[in-house]
Amino acid sequence: MLLHQFFEASVERHPEKVALICEGRRHTYGEINYLATRLAGALQHLGVERGDRVAVFMDNALEAVVAIYAALKAGAAIMPINALTKRDKLTYILNDARPACLLTHQALADVWREALAHNKSVRACLIAGESSTPAVSGSRRLSLADALALGGHHEKPLTIDQDLAGIIYTSGSTGDPKGVMLTHLNMVTAATSVSTYLGLKPDDVILCVLPLAFDYGLYQVLMGFKTGATVVLEKSFAFPVKVLETMVGERVTVFPGVPTIFSLLMNIKTLPDYDLSALRMITNTAAALSEQHILSLRELFPWATLFSMYGLTECKRVTYLPPEQLDVRPTSVGKGMPNEEVWLVDEHGNRLPNGSTGELVIRGSHVMRGYWEKPRETAERLKPGPHSGEMVLYSGDIFRTDEEGYLYFVARKDDIIKTRGEKVSPREVENVLYSLEGVLEAAVVGVPDPVLGQAIKAFVTMQPGYRYSERDVIKYCLSRLENFMAPKYVVVVDALPKTDTGKIKKTGLR
């Protein structure tokens, strides 16, 4: 089974059914399939072959959904890239994974124009929101509308489920983002397990306010289309009241979120005025909900089932807490999902009994192929499993189990910060701080924050003669990092604490 074949099966079943609602417009399964097949033909016409990568640097929009299925239909692996990504990082990602094609929006031109100027791999850049591009010989740019006109012929590639379906970039502790390679088998396995335990149904209306570049957002579309449900795709949760109106109007049944989104939601005083009686399921992952959040959510939506879950991009999802366990062990993220085995190990890799604390190890067909062209980082995560010839995933997350084997998150093994449900490498932020003229030393830590989970706080020392305000430093970071990666607080200090060997010591920095 290939990832897009789920969607194609739903198209066969009900081409007239609404698959996607976006910006008030409704798109049927048949329409999306027509556009995706046509675009797949265009990608092939432009030279995209089986095994190539296709980067999708877009906001949540119809075009992004079409681009994802078109790339898969052309035999390529999708690389969804967050629309908040800045020039330097986009350049890095494009040069790292060397996609053959980039699909993007005209509104993001400031970012991709610069990145493309430093990239040789992209043979075609297809731009949504640009009416038509004058044909300039040698130019790689083409409007999406003009590209679609080229897609008269689509040839089914010879893709098998061992081929890559996606490369999703994630923050690495070294500071350089890593491309998580996921095969069709990996993604099909994850989508099947998750939609099974959630019990998604064809009459579900699934809200997606999470970016499609984030696997949690991407899978709302993948699983919704697999189930034959309707997905309501929103650009973001920036205007919660607007989203609530849409939820009421479309009678949304499934609301996937992260703690930050639920915080914003619960701050709306007029929330009880909105008729959300159709809502039957709320899911949370990326960061744990506090007990207080769980209580408030259940008070606000007593008719909806709440799923607490845990996952990582390297295998998509790991655990979920069966909703009936929420009263018994509210802070647990549950147990392994269907068709997967998980356990804890000590520092020597020995399996630990229930009631222990150790690193979570994951075994299953959803575990990634590795990090794109990063064998050393891959070897740190994928290690030989209990059965000969098999690799299992070391999550880097420390958990404890209770006597019955339910899992509770304890801490990261490395110093990765979790803010707004996103993983942020302190090194990546520090690298940007060091690039600011006059910065002598930088140390970035996560501090507790009621809305963000953790907020990013930077401590810097300056060379003599340089002075920056907190806001100056934050703005500099914002121009180079995705918004969620920029520090919320910056403190200029005279000196940073050091270890005996002269390294910056972060313990105690708050």
Place this chain on the structure above:
Amino acid sequence: MLDNFIMGGNADDLKDGDSFMERHIIDSTGFIELITFLEQSFGIRIEDEEMIPENLDSLNSIEQFISHKLKAVATAANK
């Protein structure tokens, strides 16, 4: 005024009517900070139902919204 909220990078040639969202000038949590900033700077209260793109998603819409709010405050004070 908005210097505090411009999320850098893409804002070099921001026009008064440009959507912050579309240009990725401000994101979800940025809007919350923007609302707090407007409330404190102008001594107004922004209600939940006023937190919509029509009021907040460009320099023009903010200007209109704030002057409308200030007029309402002044009218209420004169009564």
